[in-house]
Structures are given as structure tokens and as C-alpha cells.
Amino acid sequence: MEKINPEEIRIEKLNEAHENITKEIKSYEPELVNFLVEDALNQQKRKISVTYLWFLRKTNELLGYITLTPDCVKLKNINPDLCQIFKDKGITYRSLPALKIGRLCVDDRFQKRGIGSLMIQFSISKAKIISQEVGCRFIYLDAKRNKDKSKDAIHFYKKFGFEMYKEDKGKKKSKETPLYLDIWPYIQEELTNN
Numbered sequence: 001m002e003k004i005n006p007e008e009i010r011i012e013k014l015n016e017a018h019e020n021i022t023k024e025i026k027s028y029e030p031e032l033v034n035f036l037v038e039d040a041l042n043q044q045k046r047k048i049s050v051t052y053l054w055f056l057r058k059t060n061e062l063l064g065y066i067t068l069t070p071d072c073v074k075l076k077n078i079n080p081d082l083c084q085i086f087k088d089k090g091i092t093y094r095s096l097p098a099l100k101i102g103r104l105c106v107d108d109r110f111q112k113r114g115i116g117s118l119m120i121q122f123s124i125s126k127a128k129i130i131s132q133e134v135g136c137r138f139i140y141l142d143a144k145r146n147k148d149k150s151k152d153a154i155h156f157y158k159k160f161g162f163e164m165y166k167e168d169k170g171k172k173k174s175k176e177t178p179l180y181l182d183i184w185p186y187i188q189e190e191l192t193n194n
């Protein structure tokens with residue numbers, strides 16, 4: 001299948017007019033369909049998260065969606081080497097600001113065409129913007145585990161350099177794996193390019 005290029009995509013912030021369109025989404029993860037159809041707009045109106053719908057310009061088909069929300073990561077739960085780097089720089093907070101990918105879903109009919117990767121790039125650009133306005137150092141998410149390895153999203157995220165985030169001791173085992181990405185290299189990259 002051919003990759004879909006960024007120019008072929010239109011991104012719209014979810015609103016009331018999308019009600020019927022959201023019902024078209026198809027995903028092997030029923031929770032991701034339910035969230036979009038039932039909860040996403042409600043949460044957005046209450047300023048808890050923002051959902052972006054991705055459309056194929058040519059046909060107006062819904063390709064998928066991504067939901068973003070502010071969060072933080074605890075330094076004790078990330079890579080100890082990175083944690084030490086912060087300490088060496090005099091950063092002694094227990095947690096640091098992050099952008100959470102609350103949901104990320106590419107419609108089953110459009111998978112493996114590069115949209116998921118573009119959504120990760122989109123979240124990195126949003127995190128970079130927030131980093132300039134109020135500070136943001138990480139992207140955080142809970143990746144869905146799937147017994148079928150080809151559907152296990154962890155491997156997808158690892159391709160982008162996401163690392164395992166240690167679960168708090170005593171926390172109940174969940175069906176999701178927390179992962180984080182340090183966006184510092186992307187911020188540095190921009191500084192070098194400018």
C-alpha cells in the first residue's frame with residue numbers, strides 16, 4: 001500500500017458538526033471507537049483534552065484521530081541516566097511537564113500507510129510549541145497491549161524512540177504499557193536548523 005503524504009491530509013479539531021462522521025471510524029480496538037463516538041467531545045468541552053480528526057482531502061474519508069492532554073512524568077520512573085542528567089543540571093523537581101497522547105487511532109482501512117507516524121510527528125510539534133509557551137519536555141502515553149503481536153502498539157512506538165516508563169510500585173497491573181519520549185533531541189534539531 002502506498003504511503004499517504006502530509007499534503008493529502010486535512011486536520012480538524014473535533015466539534016459538534018463531526019457527530020455523524022465520527023461514527024464511521026473502524027478500529028480493532030473497540031475502546032478507541034467508543035471514546036471518539038461517546039466521550040471525546042464531552043471531554044474537550046470540559047477542557048480535559050483536545051481531539052484532532054484526520055481526513056483524506058481527496059475523498060473526505062476519516063483516516064483516524066489523535067487526542068492530546070497535558071500531563072507530567074515522575075523522574076523516578078524514567079531512565080536513571082536521564083534522571084541523573086536533570087539532577088546534575090540542578091533540576092530537582094519530582095516530576096516534569098509532558099504532553100500525553102490520550103488516544104491515537106488509525107482507521108483499520110488506512111493502517112500501514114504512514115498515518116500513525118505522521119500523528120507522532122504531529123504530537124512532537126505540539127509538544128515543541130507548548131515547550132516554548134509554558135514548558136514541556138516529554139510525550140507520555142499508555143500503549144495498548146495486544147496478544148496478536150502485529151497489533152501490539154508498543155513496537156510501533158519503540159520505532160520512534162519511546163522508552164518504558166516504570167509503573168509505580170503497588171499499582172494494579174493494567175492492560176496498557178506506559179511509555180515516554182524525551183523531546184530534547186527534536187528541540188535541539190530545530191535549534192541547529194535555524
Ligand SMILES: CC(C)(COP(=O)(O)OP(=O)(O)OC[C@H]1O[C@@H](n2cnc3c(N)ncnc32)[C@H](O)[C@@H]1OP(=O)(O)O)[C@@H](O)C(=O)NCCC(=O)NCCS
Nearest residue numbers: 105106111112113114115116117143144150151152153155
Ligand atoms: C498502532 C497504529 C497507530 C499504527 O499506525 P499506522 O498508520 O498503521 O502506522 P505507520 O504506517 O505509520 O507505521 C510506521 C511503522 O510502524 C510499523 N508498525 C505499525 N504498526 C505496528 C505494530 N502494531 N507493531 C509493530 N510495528 C508496527 C509499520 O510497519 C511501519 O514500519 P516501517 O516504517 O518500517 O514501514 C495503528 O495500527 C492503530 O491505530 N492501531 C489501533 C489502535 C492502537 O493500538 N492505537 C494505539 C493506542 S495506544
